[in-house]
Amino acid sequence: MKLKTTEKGFTLIELVVALSIAAFVTAAASMTIITMMRLSPQTNNWAIALRQVQDAGYWISRDVLMADNITVGGTGNPMFLTLIQPQTQLPKKTIVYQFEDMSGGLKRLMRTDNTTAIMVAEYISLPDTSANYNSDNCTLTFTIKATSGNVLVIRQYEATQRVPAAPP
DSSP, rough: OOTTTTOOOHHHHHHHHHHHHHHHHHHHHHHHHHHHHHHHHHHHHHHHHHHHHHHHHHHHHHHHHSSEEEEEESSSSOEEEEEEOOOOSSEEEEEEEEEEEGGGGOEEEEEEESSOOOEEEEEEEEETTTEEEEEEEEEEEEEEEETTEEEEEEEEEEEEOOOOOOOO
C-alpha cells in the first residue's frame, strides 16, 4: 500500500513517545498529591500550635506595654501573670493571666480583666511556659510552648513597659 503525501497522522513511534510522557506526568502529579495528603495533618498541627503561641505573645505583649505593675506567678489556679494598668479614673484595671486544665495535660491560657474573661490560647504545655520580669529595665521575657498532635512550637517574647510604676 502506498501512502499519499497529502495524508496526515501520527506514526506509531510518535504515539508511544506521547503516551510515555503522559504516563510520566501523571505519575509525578499523583506522587505529589499523595505526599501532600500525608503532610497535611502535620502541617495543620503546626499551624494550630503556631497560632496559639502567636496569640499568647500578642495579648501578653499588648498588656505589658500598658502595665503599671507586673507580677509573675501568684496563688490559686496556676497564675501566670498579673498586670495592673493605670487608668485615667480609678480603679486601676487588673489583668490576670491564668491556666485552666484541658485534656491530655495541656492548659488553656485565660485573660481576665475587671469585667471580662477571654481565652487567649490553647494546647499550652505548662512546664516549658515561663515568664521573668526584670524590674531594672522594666522588661518581661516570656516563653510560650504549644503542642498540637505531635508538633510542638516554642517562641520567646520580650515586652517592655511603656509606663513603668513610679519608684516609692
